[in-house]
Amino acid sequence: MPELPEVETTKRAIEPVLLGNTFHTVEVLRPNMTLFNKQFASSLAGKTVRTVERKGKYLLLHLTDSLTLILHLKMSGRLGLRHIDDAALTYERIRFHLHDNQVLIFNDPRTLGRATLLPTDAVMSYAALGSMGPDALTVTGQEFSDRLKKRRGILKSVLLNQSFVAGIGNIYADESCFVAGINPNRRTETLTDVERSVLHKAVIETLEKGIRNMGTSFSDFSDLFGKPGQNQKTLFVYGRNGKPCLACGTVLSRSVVGQRGTVWCGECQI
DNA sequence: TTCGTCCTGGTA
DNA sequence: TACCAGGACGAA
Structure with missing residues (x-):
């Protein structure tokens, strides 16, 4: 995807x-x-x-x-x-x-x-x-935090909303939340300034890793000549529902947020 | 803000 | 055979 x-x-x-x-x-x-x-x-x-x-x-x-x-x-x-x-x-x-x-x-x-x-x-x-927001790869920490502060709703849904910042989809939303140690089911109004800043850094880090690995390939994505990307080998939570967390071993949880499957670690993500 | 719709291959 | 995957849009 x-x-x-x-x-x-x-x-x-x-x-x-x-x-x-x-x-x-x-x-x-x-x-x-x-x-x-x-x-x-x-x-x-x-x-x-x-x-x-x-x-x-x-x-x-x-x-x-x-x-x-x-x-x-x-x-x-x-x-x-x-x-x-x-x-x-x-x-x-x-x-x-x-x-x-x-x-x-x-x-x-x-x-x-x-x-x-x-x-x-x-x-x-x-x-x-x-109506598109700033690009998720280049948005500054200040702008990311300011825009997030104005949003009300479940964090996962806000991250997927392209009018907030543009470019994040289901895979990188879940992965960014894991890297940030924040539960994607949290409401945005409960986030602290520090958490907003940590999340911004996690989003950038997660997207840059995806680009370095030439994208995430499950069944569909590949490059111009049919060669798949490599990022699916490095995912922490996406597609790993029921498997142990790579950081702490806790079995990963799954919920549906805005009709999208969402996977997170109940121990590492608060 | 939430939910149905588009669309079809892959899987249980 | 039924169900699932999900980005964006439009309707409720």
Whole structure:
């Protein structure tokens, strides 16, 4: 499930391939994955990629003619790259044919991913991007604490809310709470100044580790060439419900917060 | 603020 | 065969 580290890993991989490259033709095999633009494919033809940007979990490809292609991998999406003569991947949903016989693939078994083409100056009016908080990787401790102080609710839900800070998903929310020693079921109004600061450092540390490990791969995520990330080997709590805590040996607990599975250690996290 | 919906492969 | 995974959005 691509979160900030997986999207950042993808961005770093596609950037050298796409910069200056031109879309030749675009095949949309799943029309429900494109939004707002019935001429999605024809509008992209002939456009050249000028810059690649990540905002939270979104990838933005800024193109010539003042257009921006917005990609969100959602749950199971990933980008792949292959030569036009190579065998197709199993779940290819959109194919972006590049001028040099390479094909950028939007691969997505569950088809929840989205690709949207907008005028560049309209990007920030796109609902999710307009209300998005500062990037979780670069938000300062002061801003993180100030924003957290204003929020009321269960900590886990606030961390997942992209209008608070952008980029944290279910895996990195649970992992950050463990590193901070804070129970994700706590209400935000009970957090102390020290805890808010510790949590900020834990979020940064957790995301940076994810990027260093090229992302977390369970069934879906891999890099451009199908190579999985390594971060799943280093997780403390996510996916380890019922197993012993790696720090103290206590059996890890699980609850559902905002419809999301949440795992924590009742001993290490208060 | 909470909950249903989208969507389909993998697993029990 | 039924259920689970979950990011973002819209409705209640």
